[in-house]
Amino acid sequence: MKRLIALTLLALFGAGALAGCNTVGGAGQDIEEGGEAVQDAAS
DSSP states (O other): OHHHHHHHHHHHHHHHHHHHHHHHHHHHHHHHHHHHHHHHHHO
8 A cells, every 4th residue: 555655656746847847848948939039139
């Protein structure tokens, strides 16, 4: 029973970590694209 609980918690933690990475990565891409748009407008 303890092993099942440990595996479940590990799976939930792993899924949360992956979702967090994707969110931060997406935000970084959005900020980069916004910066490029400002640079293009200034040129």
